[in-house]
Amino acid sequence: MRAPLALPLPSSVPHRPQPPTAGHTTSTADRGSFCLAVCTCGWKGPARRSRDLARKDAARHSAG
Numbered sequence: 001m002r003a004p005l006a007l008p009l010p011s012s013v014p015h016r017p018q019p020p021t022a023g024h025t026t027s028t029a030d031r032g033s034f035c036l037a038v039c040t041c042g043w044k045g046p047a048r049r050s051r052d053l054a055r056k057d058a059a060r061h062s063a064g
Helices: 051-063
Strands: 026-031 034-039
Touching: 026 051, 034 051
Parallel strands: none
Antiparallel strands: 026 034
């Protein structure tokens, strides 16, 4: 069975990195008209049209 392909993040500059918490460094990345939260642990949040919601996803991930 083949492993799923990982899609690379766009070459956009991450927005507002969150302070590292318990080894997690989160930021947001743009994908077209969507924004998503990403973490150095490999976690990715859902695509959002609102950067604010993506930042909140990142904060919840870092806190949890």
